[in-house]
Amino acid sequence: MTRGLVIGEALIDIVNGHVEHVGGSPLNVAVGSTSASRTPTAAATIADDGSATYTFDLEWQLSGTPEVGPPLFVHTGSIAAVREPGCLAVAALLDAYRISATVTFDPNVRPSLVVDRDQARERIDHLVERSDIVKASAEDLSWIDPDHEPEWTARSWSASGPAIVVLTLGDRGALALCPAGEARVAAKSVQVVDTVGAGDAFMVGLLDALWGLDLLGAGRRAPLGRIGLDALTAALEAASLSSALTIGRAGADLPDRAAVQAARPT
Numbered sequence: 001m002t003r004g005l006v007i008g009e010a011l012i013d014i015v016n017g018h019v020e021h022v023g024g025s026p027l028n029v030a031v032g033s034t035s036a037s038r039t040p041t042a043a044a045t046i047a048d049d050g051s052a053t054y055t056f057d058l059e060w061q062l063s064g065t066p067e068v069g070p071p072l073f074v075h076t077g078s079i080a081a082v083r084e085p086g087c088l089a090v091a092a093l094l095d096a097y098r099i100s101a102t103v104t105f106d107p108n109v110r111p112s113l114v115v116d117r118d119q120a121r122e123r124i125d126h127l128v129e130r131s132d133i134v135k136a137s138a139e140d141l142s143w144i145d146p147d148h149e150p151e152w153t154a155r156s157w158s159a160s161g162p163a164i165v166v167l168t169l170g171d172r173g174a175l176a177l178c179p180a181g182e183a184r185v186a187a188k189s190v191q192v193v194d195t196v197g198a199g200d201a202f203m204v205g206l207l208d209a210l211w212g213l214d215l216l217g218a219g220r221r222a223p224l225g226r227i228g229l230d231a232l233t234a235a236l237e238a239a240s241l242s243s244a245l246t247i248g249r250a251g252a253d254l255p256d257r258a259a260v261q262a263a264r265p266t
Contacts (some may be wrong), residue, residue, distance in 0.1 A: 004207070004216075005071035005097065007080060007090055070100035073207065073216045077106035081127055082120040083113055091123070094130060102216045102224065105131040106203050109140045121145075128157050132224060133210070135166040135203050151175065163225040164232065166239075168202055174240055176232050179225055183233040188244035198243045205242030208257060209235035238264075 074097040080090050094103050105127050114120045121144055128134050134157060141150035148156075154167040158177040165177045173186040210216055213231060215224045242260050 003069070003071055004073045004075060005101070007074065007076045007093060071097060072100075072211070073102040073104055074098075075104040075106075075203075075207070076127070077203075078108035079110055079113055081105070081107060082109075082123050087123060091127065091130075094127065098130065098218065100218050102133065102218065102221070103131045104133040104135075104203070104207060106135045106199065107140050107144065108137075108199060109143050111143055125160075129161045131162050132221060133164045133166075133206070134162045135168065135199070135206060137168045137199055138170065141167065163221070164227065166202075166206060166236070168199060168243075174202070174236050176236050178227055178229075178232055180227065180229050180232075183229050183236055185233060185236040185240050188240055190244040190247050198247050201246035202239045202243040205239035205260060206235055208242075208260075209238040 074094060076090050076094065081087055097103070107124050107127075109120075109124075124144060136144075136150075136154070136157075138150040141153040145153045145156075150167055150169075154165050154175065154177060158165040163178060167175045167177075169175065169187075171187045173184060176183045207216070210224070213227075213235070214220065215227060238260060241263055245259060245263060
Protein backbone atom coordinates (compact mmCIF):
# COMPACT_ATOMS: atom_id res chain seq x y z
CA MET A 1 0.00 0.00 0.00
CA THR A 2 1.32 3.44 -0.93
CA ARG A 3 1.57 5.76 2.07
CA GLY A 4 2.63 9.23 3.10
CA LEU A 5 5.09 9.99 5.89
CA VAL A 6 4.46 12.83 8.34
CA ILE A 7 7.28 14.00 10.61
CA GLY A 8 6.57 16.19 13.62
CA GLU A 9 5.05 16.64 17.03
CA ALA A 10 2.05 14.97 18.69
CA LEU A 11 0.50 16.70 21.68
CA ILE A 12 -2.67 17.35 23.64
CA ASP A 13 -4.59 20.59 23.05
CA ILE A 14 -6.07 21.81 26.35
CA VAL A 15 -8.84 24.19 25.31
CA ASN A 16 -9.79 26.99 27.70
CA GLY A 17 -8.14 25.18 30.58
CA HIS A 18 -10.19 22.00 30.75
CA VAL A 19 -11.30 20.36 27.47
CA GLU A 20 -8.60 18.10 25.99
CA HIS A 21 -8.18 17.08 22.34
CA VAL A 22 -5.42 15.12 20.62
CA GLY A 23 -3.46 17.60 18.50
CA GLY A 24 -0.18 18.82 17.07
CA SER A 25 -0.09 20.19 13.54
CA PRO A 26 1.81 17.27 11.93
CA LEU A 27 -0.23 14.75 13.93
CA ASN A 28 -3.43 16.34 12.66
CA VAL A 29 -2.20 15.79 9.12
CA ALA A 30 -1.19 12.20 9.83
CA VAL A 31 -4.12 11.36 12.16
CA GLY A 32 -2.02 8.93 14.17
CA SER A 33 0.82 8.90 16.75
CA THR A 34 3.44 6.81 18.50
CA SER A 35 4.11 6.45 22.20
CA ALA A 36 6.22 8.95 24.10
CA SER A 37 7.68 9.15 27.58
CA ARG A 38 5.90 12.46 28.19
CA THR A 39 2.93 13.91 26.33
CA PRO A 40 3.50 17.53 25.32
CA THR A 41 0.62 19.96 25.77
CA ALA A 42 -0.70 23.07 24.07
CA ALA A 43 -3.00 25.23 26.16
CA ALA A 44 -5.44 26.82 23.70
CA THR A 45 -7.49 29.89 24.61
CA ILE A 46 -10.49 30.44 22.33
CA ALA A 47 -11.59 34.01 21.68
CA ASP A 48 -15.19 35.08 21.07
CA ASP A 49 -14.68 34.84 17.30
CA GLY A 50 -13.41 31.24 17.55
CA SER A 51 -9.74 32.06 16.98
CA ALA A 52 -7.17 30.31 19.16
CA THR A 53 -3.93 31.32 20.90
CA TYR A 54 -1.53 28.76 22.36
CA THR A 55 0.89 28.24 25.24
CA PHE A 56 3.15 25.19 24.88
CA ASP A 57 4.90 22.74 27.20
CA LEU A 58 6.99 20.34 25.14
CA GLU A 59 10.33 18.96 24.06
CA TRP A 60 11.17 18.03 20.47
CA GLN A 61 13.74 15.40 19.57
CA LEU A 62 14.05 13.01 16.66
CA SER A 63 16.63 10.28 16.26
CA GLY A 64 17.06 7.68 13.54
CA THR A 65 15.12 7.10 10.36
CA PRO A 66 11.51 5.89 10.52
CA GLU A 67 11.20 2.22 9.53
CA VAL A 68 8.87 2.71 6.58
CA GLY A 69 9.02 1.94 2.89
CA PRO A 70 9.63 4.75 0.41
CA PRO A 71 6.68 7.13 0.95
CA LEU A 72 4.66 8.83 -1.76
CA PHE A 73 4.92 12.14 0.06
CA VAL A 74 6.66 13.36 3.20
CA HIS A 75 5.19 16.23 5.20
CA THR A 76 6.44 18.36 8.06
CA GLY A 77 5.88 21.73 9.63
CA SER A 78 5.16 23.82 12.70
CA ILE A 79 7.31 23.15 15.80
CA ALA A 80 9.14 20.27 14.10
CA ALA A 81 10.59 22.63 11.51
CA VAL A 82 12.30 25.13 13.81
CA ARG A 83 12.77 23.76 17.33
CA GLU A 84 16.12 22.16 18.20
CA PRO A 85 17.35 19.53 18.34
CA GLY A 86 14.66 17.73 16.36
CA CYS A 87 14.48 20.24 13.51
CA LEU A 88 18.02 19.40 12.38
CA ALA A 89 17.09 15.75 11.87
CA VAL A 90 13.87 16.75 10.12
CA ALA A 91 15.73 18.77 7.49
CA ALA A 92 18.08 15.84 6.83
CA LEU A 93 15.19 13.39 6.53
CA LEU A 94 13.37 15.57 4.01
CA ASP A 95 16.46 15.65 1.80
CA ALA A 96 16.79 11.86 2.08
CA TYR A 97 13.15 11.13 1.24
CA ARG A 98 13.01 13.64 -1.61
CA ILE A 99 14.39 10.88 -3.88
CA SER A 100 11.07 9.02 -3.68
CA ALA A 101 8.59 11.52 -2.32
CA THR A 102 6.83 14.79 -2.88
CA VAL A 103 7.98 17.09 -0.05
CA THR A 104 5.25 19.17 1.58
CA PHE A 105 5.63 21.85 4.25
CA ASP A 106 3.41 24.03 6.42
CA PRO A 107 5.39 26.44 8.66
CA ASN A 108 2.39 26.95 11.00
CA VAL A 109 4.52 29.32 13.08
CA ARG A 110 4.34 29.22 16.89
CA PRO A 111 6.09 32.48 17.92
CA SER A 112 6.03 31.65 21.64
CA LEU A 113 8.41 28.74 21.01
CA VAL A 114 10.87 30.62 18.81
CA VAL A 115 14.13 31.48 20.58
CA ASP A 116 15.99 33.03 17.64
CA ARG A 117 13.65 34.62 15.10
CA ASP A 118 16.25 35.12 12.37
CA GLN A 119 17.42 31.52 12.67
CA ALA A 120 13.83 30.26 12.52
CA ARG A 121 13.19 32.30 9.39
CA GLU A 122 16.34 30.89 7.78
CA ARG A 123 15.23 27.35 8.56
CA ILE A 124 11.78 28.01 7.15
CA ASP A 125 13.24 29.52 3.97
CA HIS A 126 15.48 26.47 3.53
CA LEU A 127 12.54 24.09 3.85
CA VAL A 128 10.47 26.16 1.43
CA GLU A 129 13.22 25.97 -1.19
CA ARG A 130 13.44 22.15 -0.76
CA SER A 131 9.68 21.56 -0.85
CA ASP A 132 7.33 20.78 -3.71
CA ILE A 133 4.15 22.01 -2.00
CA VAL A 134 4.01 24.73 0.66
CA LYS A 135 0.94 25.96 2.53
CA ALA A 136 1.01 28.95 4.88
CA SER A 137 -1.46 31.34 6.45
CA ALA A 138 -1.41 35.12 6.12
CA GLU A 139 -0.62 35.21 9.85
CA ASP A 140 2.40 32.96 9.30
CA LEU A 141 3.79 35.14 6.53
CA SER A 142 3.20 38.37 8.46
CA TRP A 143 5.43 36.96 11.22
CA ILE A 144 8.03 35.51 8.87
CA ASP A 145 8.33 38.68 6.75
CA PRO A 146 6.66 41.64 8.49
CA ASP A 147 8.10 44.09 5.94
CA HIS A 148 5.97 42.74 3.09
CA GLU A 149 2.36 41.80 2.48
CA PRO A 150 1.68 38.04 2.73
CA GLU A 151 0.86 37.74 -0.97
CA TRP A 152 4.24 39.29 -1.85
CA THR A 153 6.02 36.76 0.35
CA ALA A 154 4.00 33.88 -1.11
CA ARG A 155 5.02 34.94 -4.63
CA SER A 156 8.63 35.17 -3.51
CA TRP A 157 8.42 31.64 -2.15
CA SER A 158 6.82 30.43 -5.37
CA ALA A 159 9.79 31.73 -7.32
CA SER A 160 12.26 29.94 -5.02
CA GLY A 161 11.44 26.35 -5.99
CA PRO A 162 8.06 24.87 -4.93
CA ALA A 163 5.63 23.71 -7.61
CA ILE A 164 2.68 24.99 -5.57
CA VAL A 165 2.51 27.64 -2.85
CA VAL A 166 -0.84 28.12 -1.12
CA LEU A 167 -1.73 31.10 1.06
CA THR A 168 -4.80 30.86 3.29
CA LEU A 169 -6.48 34.17 3.97
CA GLY A 170 -9.14 33.38 6.57
CA ASP A 171 -12.51 34.79 5.60
CA ARG A 172 -10.98 36.01 2.32
CA GLY A 173 -10.48 32.48 1.06
CA ALA A 174 -7.23 31.09 -0.34
CA LEU A 175 -4.70 31.82 -3.07
CA ALA A 176 -2.52 29.24 -4.84
CA LEU A 177 0.51 29.97 -7.00
CA CYS A 178 1.99 27.63 -9.59
CA PRO A 179 3.97 28.02 -12.85
CA ALA A 180 0.69 28.25 -14.81
CA GLY A 181 -0.49 31.25 -12.78
CA GLU A 182 -2.72 31.92 -9.79
CA ALA A 183 -5.93 30.33 -8.51
CA ARG A 184 -8.27 31.73 -5.88
CA VAL A 185 -11.26 30.37 -3.99
CA ALA A 186 -13.66 32.08 -1.62
CA ALA A 187 -14.04 31.06 1.99
CA LYS A 188 -16.86 28.66 2.81
CA SER A 189 -19.75 29.94 4.89
CA VAL A 190 -19.75 28.09 8.21
CA GLN A 191 -20.81 28.53 11.83
CA VAL A 192 -17.47 28.79 13.66
CA VAL A 193 -17.03 26.64 16.77
CA ASP A 194 -13.26 27.15 16.94
CA THR A 195 -10.36 27.36 14.51
CA VAL A 196 -8.22 24.62 16.11
CA GLY A 197 -6.92 22.38 13.32
CA ALA A 198 -8.39 24.48 10.49
CA GLY A 199 -5.07 24.96 8.70
CA ASP A 200 -4.14 21.30 9.13
CA ALA A 201 -7.48 20.23 7.67
CA PHE A 202 -6.82 22.51 4.71
CA MET A 203 -3.45 20.83 4.18
CA VAL A 204 -5.01 17.36 4.37
CA GLY A 205 -7.71 18.31 1.87
CA LEU A 206 -5.14 19.74 -0.52
CA LEU A 207 -2.88 16.68 -0.35
CA ASP A 208 -5.78 14.28 -0.74
CA ALA A 209 -7.01 16.15 -3.83
CA LEU A 210 -3.56 16.15 -5.42
CA TRP A 211 -3.16 12.46 -4.52
CA GLY A 212 -6.44 11.77 -6.32
CA LEU A 213 -5.04 13.55 -9.39
CA ASP A 214 -1.98 11.24 -9.32
CA LEU A 215 0.36 14.19 -8.75
CA LEU A 216 2.26 12.95 -5.68
CA GLY A 217 5.58 11.09 -5.62
CA ALA A 218 9.01 12.03 -6.93
CA GLY A 219 8.15 10.44 -10.27
CA ARG A 220 5.25 12.89 -10.61
CA ARG A 221 7.29 16.00 -9.83
CA ALA A 222 7.21 17.20 -13.44
CA PRO A 223 3.43 16.75 -13.87
CA LEU A 224 2.88 18.49 -10.52
CA GLY A 225 4.87 21.43 -11.84
CA ARG A 226 2.59 21.53 -14.89
CA ILE A 227 -0.70 21.47 -12.96
CA GLY A 228 -3.37 23.53 -14.67
CA LEU A 229 -5.37 26.25 -12.98
CA ASP A 230 -8.66 24.34 -13.22
CA ALA A 231 -7.16 21.34 -11.40
CA LEU A 232 -5.48 23.58 -8.84
CA THR A 233 -8.72 25.46 -8.20
CA ALA A 234 -10.56 22.17 -7.65
CA ALA A 235 -7.89 21.09 -5.15
CA LEU A 236 -8.24 24.42 -3.34
CA GLU A 237 -12.01 23.97 -3.17
CA ALA A 238 -11.57 20.54 -1.58
CA ALA A 239 -9.03 21.92 0.89
CA SER A 240 -11.30 24.84 1.79
CA LEU A 241 -14.24 22.49 2.39
CA SER A 242 -12.14 20.25 4.64
CA SER A 243 -11.11 23.29 6.67
CA ALA A 244 -14.69 24.57 6.91
CA LEU A 245 -15.92 21.23 8.25
CA THR A 246 -13.23 21.32 10.94
CA ILE A 247 -14.07 24.88 11.97
CA GLY A 248 -17.64 23.74 12.59
CA ARG A 249 -16.43 21.17 15.16
CA ALA A 250 -14.75 21.49 18.55
CA GLY A 251 -11.00 20.87 18.55
CA ALA A 252 -8.88 19.42 15.76
CA ASP A 253 -11.55 16.98 14.61
CA LEU A 254 -10.60 16.63 10.95
CA PRO A 255 -13.09 15.12 8.48
CA ASP A 256 -12.18 12.03 6.49
CA ARG A 257 -12.47 11.74 2.71
CA ALA A 258 -16.04 10.39 2.89
CA ALA A 259 -17.19 13.36 4.99
CA VAL A 260 -15.65 15.84 2.57
CA GLN A 261 -17.19 14.13 -0.45
CA ALA A 262 -20.60 14.01 1.26
CA ALA A 263 -20.44 17.75 1.96
CA ARG A 264 -19.64 18.72 -1.62
CA PRO A 265 -22.45 20.53 -3.44
CA THR A 266 -24.26 18.37 -5.98
